[in-house]
Amino acid sequence: MIPFCDLKTQQLILKDNLDKRIATVLEHGQYIMGPEIQELEKRLSTFVGSKYALTCSSGTDAIQLVFMAMGLQPEDEVITTAFTFVSTVEVLALLKLKPVFVDINPDTFNLDIDQIEKKITSKTKAILAVSLFGQTPDMEKLETLSKKYGIKLIEDAAQSFGATFRSKKSCSFGYAGTTSFFPAKPLGCYGDGGAIMTNDESLFQTMSRIRSHGQSQKYKYSHIGVNGRMDTLQAAITLAKMDIFDEELLKRDAIAEQYTKGLSGIGSIKTPIVEKDCFSAWAQYSICVENRDDLIQFLANLKIPTAIYYPYPLHTQEAYLYLGYKTGDLPITEEISQKIVSLPFSPYLKAEDQTIIIEAIKRFYRC
Numbered sequence: 504m505i506p507f508c509d510l511k512t513q514q515l516i517l518k519d520n521l522d523k524r525i526a527t528v529l530e531h532g533q534y535i536m537g538p539e540i541q542e543l544e545k546r547l548s549t550f551v552g553s554k555y556a557l558t559c560s561s562g563t564d565a566i567q568l569v570f571m572a573m574g575l576q577p578e579d580e581v582i583t584t585a586f587t588f589v590s591t592v593e594v595l596a597l598l599k600l601k602p603v604f605v606d607i608n609p610d611t612f613n614l615d616i617d618q619i620e621k622k623i624t625s626k627t628k629a630i631l632a633v634s635l636f637g638q639t640p641d642m643e644k645l646e647t648l649s650k651k652y653g654i655k656l657i658e659d660a661a662q663s664f665g666a667t668f669r670s671k672k673s674c675s676f677g678y679a680g681t682t683s684f685f686p687a688k689p690l691g692c693y694g695d696g697g698a699i700m701t702n703d704e705s706l707f708q709t710m711s712r713i714r715s716h717g718q719s720q721k722y723k724y725s726h727i728g729v730n731g732r733m734d735t736l737q738a739a740i741t742l743a744k745m746d747i748f749d750e751e752l753l754k755r756d757a758i759a760e761q762y763t764k765g766l767s768g769i770g771s772i773k774t775p776i777v778e779k780d781c782f783s784a785w786a787q788y789s790i791c792v793e794n795r796d797d798l799i800q801f802l803a804n805l806k807i808p809t810a811i812y813y814p815y816p817l818h819t820q821e822a823y824l825y826l827g828y829k830t831g832d833l834p835i836t837e838e839i840s841q842k843i844v845s846l847p848f849s850p851y852l853k854a855e856d857q858t859i860i861i862e863a864i865k866r867f868y869r870c
C-alpha cells in the first residue's frame with residue numbers, strides 16, 4: 504500500500520533530534536507551559552513575520568480563542584465558506600455567532616471574494632477566510648475589503664502554514680491567522696496542537712488569558728476561558744520539525760509539480776491551479792474529475808489510497824440546517840464536492856510511487 508500521507512519517513516529523518524527534544528522535556532518535567540512553549544511561539548512569530556504567536560491545543564481552539572477574545576454578540580455575522588473542515592463553522596455556531604456562506608472560486612476552492620460585499624450587513628463583524636489545501640485567497644483584496652467596511656479579517660490557515668501571498672506568509676494578514684499542528688497538516692506534531700498569529704497586542708493578551716481559563720493572575724479570572732494550552736511535549740516535537748520545514752515546503756512544491764505535469768490533459772482531470780502571487784504549502788494535492796467513485800475504486804484495487812475533502816458541504820449537513828440554507832444555494836461548492844479527490848501526498852512521496860499513481864490514473868482514462 505502506498506501511504507496516503509507518509510509521516511514515517513520524516514520521523515526516521517528526525518529521529519535523533521526528536522529523541523533529544525523529548526528527553527529534554529522528560530528531564531525538566533514542565534509538561535504544561537514548559538520552556539519549549541515560549542521557544543516555539545518565538546520561532547513561529549519569526550517564521551510568519553507577525554509580532555505575536557500564541558500556541559494552543561488545536562487548530563479548532565485557535566479559531567475559538569480569536570472569536571472568544573473579540574467579545575462579539577449573539578447573532579453577529581461572520582462571512583465564511585461551507586467548503587472547509589467543520590471546525591471553521593462549528594466554532595462560530597458554538598459561540599452563537601451566525602456563519603454567512605459565500606460560494607467558492609472553482610479554480611482555487613477558496614471563498615469567492617467577489618461575492619463578499621453583497622453579504623455584508625450591519626451585523627457583519629468578520630470575514631473568516633480559509634486557505635484551503637495550502638493556498639491563501641487574495642489576502643490583499645480581503646484586507647482592503649475588511650478596512651473598507653471596518654470588519655475583522657481572520658485567516659483559518661490550518662492547511663496553509665508555510666504558504667505565501669506576494670512574499671508575505673500565510674497567518675501574517677489581517678487581524679489574526681490561525682493554524683493547526685494536527686499530524687497530517689503541513690507542519691504537524693504527534694497529537695493535537697495549534698497556534699494563532701497576530702500583530703494586535705490587545706488581542707494577544709486577551710487570548711493568552713482565555714487560553715488558561717481566563718486567568719489574569721493566579722486564581723483571579725478576568726475572562727471566561729478554556730483549557731486551551733498546547734502540551735510542552737507537542738511543542739518540542741513541532742520545534743524539531745521546524746528545522747526541516749522550509750526544505751519540506753520545497754519538496755512539496757516539486758512533488759505537486761510532478762503530479763501536474765503527469766496528469767495535465769488526461770481525461771476530464773482538472774489539476775490544481777496556484778494563482779500567480781501564491782506559493783502553496785500543499786496540504787493536499789486535489790484534482791477534480793468526472794466519475795470520481797469509479798476512479799477511487801480503480802485506484803483502491805491497485806492499493807493506491809485517496810481521500811475526499813470534502814464530500815458534503817457544511818450548509819447541507821444536518822447540524823447546520825438551522826442556518827436556513829438548502830441544496831442549490833452554493834452551486835460551485837456543491838459541484839466541487841462531487842468532483843474533488845485528493846491523491847497520496849507528502850514531502851516524502853517516492854518518485855517511483857508517484858509514477859505508479861500517475862500511470863494508474865492514465866490507464867483508468869485509457870490514455
Ligand SMILES: *Cc1c(COP(=O)(O)O)cnc(C)c1O
Pocket residue numbers: 561562563564587588590591633659661662682683684685695696697
Ligand atoms: C484541520 C483543520 C482545522 C482544525 O484543526 P484541528 O487542529 O484538527 O483542530 C480547522 N480548519 C481547517 C480548514 C482544517 O483543515
